[in-house]
Amino acid sequence: MNDHFSTDTLIDYLHGELDPASDARVHQHVAACRACAAELDRERTLGDALRAAAGRDERELPAALKAQIWAAVRAESPRPFGWVRSLLRPVVAFPVAAAAAFALYFASPASPLWPTHAAPAIAASYYLERHEAQQLQNPLAERSMPAPTIEAGYEGSAQSETADLATEASVSPGTLDVVR
Amino acid sequence: MGVPRTPDLPPSPEQAAFLERAIEQYGKATYNFAYRLTNNEADARDLTQDAFLRVYRAWRSFQPGTSFLSWIYRIVTNLHRDELRRRKGRFYEEIPEDNAPQAYGGQRPLAQTPIDDLVEGQLGEPLSKALAMLSSEQRQVVILADIEDYSYQEIADMTECSIGTVRSRLHRARALLRKLLMQAQQH
Numbered sequence: 447m448n449d450h451f452s453t454d455t456l457i458d459y460l461h462g463e464l465d466p467a468s469d470a471r472v473h474q475h476v477a478a479c480r481a482c483a484a485e486l487d488r489e490r491t492l493g494d495a496l497r498a499a500a501g502r503d504e505r506e507l508p509a510a511l512k513a514q515i516w517a518a519v520r521a522e523s524p525r526p527f528g529w530v531r532s533l534l535r536p537v538v539a540f541p542v543a544a545a546a547a548f549a550l551y552f553a554s555p556a557s558p559l560w561p562t563h564a565a566p567a568i569a570a571s572y573y574l575e576r577h578e579a580q581q582l583q584n585p586l587a588e589r590s591m592p593a594p595t596i597e598a599g600y601e602g603s604a605q606s607e608t609a610d611l612a613t614e615a616s617v618s619p620g621t622l623d624v625v626r
Numbered sequence: 627m628g629v630p631r632t633p634d635l636p637p638s639p640e641q642a643a644f645l646e647r648a649i650e651q652y653g654k655a656t657y658n659f660a661y662r663l664t665n666n667e668a669d670a671r672d673l674t675q676d677a678f679l680r681v682y683r684a685w686r687s688f689q690p691g692t693s694f695l696s697w698i699y700r701i702v703t704n705l706h707r708d709e710l711r712r713r714k715g716r717f718y719e720e721i722p723e724d725n726a727p728q729a730y731g732g733q734r735p736l737a738q739t740p741i742d743d744l745v746e747g748q749l750g751e752p753l754s755k756a757l758a759m760l761s762s763e764q765r766q767v768v769i770l771a772d773i774e775d776y777s778y779q780e781i782a783d784m785t786e787c788s789i790g791t792v793r794s795r796l797h798r799a800r801a802l803l804r805k806l807l808m809q810a811q812q813h
Contacts, residue, residue: 454797461771463778463793492800493772499753500773505661507653511671515649515678522679 451475456486460493644685648694649678656698662769663706665758673709677701699774700784703766707785710762756806764799771796 451459451472458464459472476483656677661670680701681688688697757765766785770776771792776784778792785792 453801454793457797457800458793461778461796488804489800492803495753496757496768496772499757500658500662500769503662503754504658505654507649507657507674508671511657511674512649512653514671514675515645518675518679519645519682522683 450479450482450485453485453489456482457489460486460489641682641685644688645678645682648681648698652695652698653678655695656702659699659769659774660702660706662757662773663702663762663766665765669709673702673705676705680705696776696780696784699770703785706762706766752807752810753803756803756810759806760799760802764795764802767792767795768799768803 455464455468455472456476459469459476462469464472476486653674657670657674660673660677661667664670664673677698681698688694757768760768763785767781770781770784771778778789778796781792782789
């Protein structure tokens with residue numbers, strides 16, 4: 447047999463990377479060709495040696511490296527309530543505080559924008575007249591008001607007025623509209 | 627070296643549990659993969675830390691039922707490539723695709739190689755040195771194909787290159803390893 451397969455092909459065969467037809471041809475050839483079988487064996491030995499060397503040199507994961515990984519993760523992770531802390535940064539806090547101060551000022555009565563309403567002007571006589579009328583209706587008022595001037599001969603009107611008040615006070619329940 | 631204290635948990639308990647489990651199950655394999663890639667303990671630590679930080683950030687994108695190790699190995703290879711580019715400031719040339727099985731024309735000499743002469747234990751140190759002399763991409767493919775036993779397609783997915791490129795890199799890497807071992811044997 448004069449034709450041999452290249453070392454590259456044998457490497458691909460060794461790694462199972464040939465298509466089925468090519469794989470079968472190489473398999474058949476190697477079984478009959480000492481040279482290619484020897485070359486294949488050398489490549490196989492190289493692979494075995496590589497794996498053996500890797501196994502001998504294998505290292506455990508250093509404990510300090512574990513700690514480094516977690517330290518890097520912590521440095522990336524946002525801290526609890528970090529959003530609060532982010533608001534306290536000067537670049538954020540100052541504008542926010544200024545805006546809040548402006549809002550409070552303009553919303554307060556001291557603000558020039560606060561609507562001013564003049565107190566309604568009510569004549570003093572209104573209070574006196576109103577109060578006198580209330581006094582007449584309430585005999586138990588603290589301040590004793592002078593009795594209204596009653597014209598002579600009209601005594602009954604005051605009494606009848608008082609009686610009217612008493613009548614009004616003693617209202618029969620039956621006459622009331624009960625709202626249930 | 628003391629036992630690290632229990633870390634303060636991040637806001638999501640599920641995310642923390644995911645990371646804890648990932649470190650426990652795949653931390654050693656990831657660290658060893660990173661070490662074989664970089665051949666340097668400090669770089670391997672940084673690479674491993676960055677990889678798990680990526681895992682933490684992207685934990686929701688992992689699809690249950692798929693290989694977590696493939697996922698994190700992909701992260702490691704990407705980080706390693708980015709770091710190399712950052713340090714060296716240049717891009718590596720893509721190796722042309724060469725995926726056709728080729729027949730060897732003529733007789734194959736029954737040449738003796740250092741691999742024939744060395745028993746397994748003797749091959750270890752020169753092999754480790756020879757592996758360190760490969761380029762990063764070549765070393766990456768040899769590790770994934772010969773040590774981690776991934777298929778060419780899986781390696782192509784992890785390293786974001788074509789199957790032909792994976793194949794070519796592996797062929798050249800193995801050829802270089804044989805050559806370096808032969809030189810080491812002669813000295």
